[in-house]
Amino acid sequence: MPRYDALQGDTTVDVLVIGGGLIGLTTALLLARDGAQVALIEAQRIGSRTSGHTTGKVTSQHGAIYATLVARHGTAKARQYATANQAAVEQVAALIDAEGIDCEFLRTPAYVYSTKSADALDSEAAAASSLGLPAHLVDAAEVGVPAAAALRFDNQVQLHPVRYLAGLATAFERTGGRIFEHTRAVKVDEKDGAVHVSTEKGGVITAYQAVLATLLPIGITGAYFARTRPKQSHGIAVRLPVEAPTGMAISVDSPTHSTRPWPGGGPNGLIVVGSDHEVGSTNETGAAYQSLVDWVNSTWNAAIEPEYRWSAHDYSTPDLLPYVGRSPGSRSIFVATGMHKWGLSNGTVAAGIINDLIAGRDHPAADLYDATRFGDTRAVAKLITDNLKVGKNFTLGHAQRILRGGLDHLEAGQGGLLKTGNGTIGGYRDQDGNLHTIKPICTHLGCPLTWNTADTTWDCSCHGSRFDPDGEILDGPATTPLEAPTTDA
Ligand SMILES: Cc1cc2nc3c(=O)[nH]c(=O)nc-3n(C[C@H](O)[C@H](O)[C@H](O)COP(=O)(O)OP(=O)(O)OC[C@H]3O[C@@H](n4cnc5c(N)ncnc54)[C@H](O)[C@@H]3O)c2cc1C
Ligand code: FES
Incomplete structure (x- = not known):
């Protein structure tokens, strides 16, 4: 990872991007390519949080999501989502090519599979192909892990997320952008047609527009904390006793296992991600890693230990769609959150939407991801349940041992x-x-x-x-x- 100094004093820019993960870096690069004068501030090191800990799948295959999207939002909106995310796969590939980013880029299929029954994915397959996605039911043996049914999305992408983020940062700087690490935003004010962002070290950055690409908007901006839920996932990298499956895969059953080849581990290298739980819901997190290790050992009849392990979290929205665009009641503050753990593609879509909104252009997914929407009635019901859960936690205080x-x-x-x-x-x-x-x-x-x-x-x-x-x-x-x-x- 390239290193950048902290911001000293005050500065003024056209657009300030807050957050150096995938969304912040992609947005910053697109804006700079469009000719805007852009600065990006990052509280820690760029790529050090969720984006640096992803599974590295850039795909329109988001688990078994499409039948649900059609049922909840209708065919037209489900098609908007499918088209935007499939386009994002190609946009990432084009960025890597144009900027010469060395990030273990690999075209590979993405499977979603069920271990339960042979017809478990029929409705998902019908929905995905009706939306124009490159998805086909295939022989379940193709997946390389025990499966009863499998749906294959062709020509998707896997990459090394940290190297990709490093490449985006270098390309942004080359295009005239400025990056400041160890520069935390603590306050975002909008007044007199400008945004004023105060940093932890006392500086103030003034910009025409500010993009909050901080995983969840900081502080109380837009009250997104009350409209999303944080889920933590765990990952391990292992070397199997045999060659690892060559495609990316995710199961629809509970517990979910998401896998992809780990080139750093050679032909036997595999990354496994899963064991989700709500952030802070347990302190026995060792069990989350162990259940992934146990799954690997029982699936491949092995007795191996992981070479790496990590955890990260991402936010989900009640209606399954990210919140992207202008923050409620604001002209100049833009947000992107709630990627449902598919932020490499959804986040690339988000960067395109924000770039187009700032440039005054239409974007085909802008209305779908509208950050000011309240959501449908089912979404509202879920929101109330989730908030009750949070309230219960709050009033019970420290329930842990x-x-x-x-x-x-x-x-x-x-x-x-x-x-x-x-x-x-x-x-x-x-x-x-x-x-x-x-x-x-x-x-x-x-x-x-x-x-x-x-x-x-x-x-x-x-x-x-x-x-x-x-x-x-x-x-x-x-x-x-x-x-x-x-x-x-
Ligand atoms: C385990 C796991 C695996 C995943 N795998 C995949 C996958 O294979 N494919 C996929 O599409 N998606 C995947 N996702 C989802 C994807 O990783 C996320 O949606 C995406 O990385 C979110 O990017 P981001 O830029 O919003 O967040 P981040 O990468 O977290 O970036 C936000 C940045 O903002 C900075 N920041 C926060 N507050 C401030 C502040 N006050 N001032 C300045 N900076 C601040 C943070 O330090 C951080 O660097 C996965 C998620 C998880 C948890
Ligand atoms: S993150 Fe909101 S109270 Fe802790």
């Missing part, structure tokens, strides 16, 4: 909630014996935090903010670090 003993009893590698004379604090003792303590209350809207044992992070189940053991922000919508505990053990 309190560790016995005080800070002195924390062993190396152990973390969690501890009772002290004056209240509950969060503590973690690292492998070197150093102690890290925080006040376990999220700085976004005050929800209690859960200790994530396997990833050693503090996670918020309300809207998905995550923090490191010292309380520094890993993922928003929070914009301020955790407070230090006010009590001693």
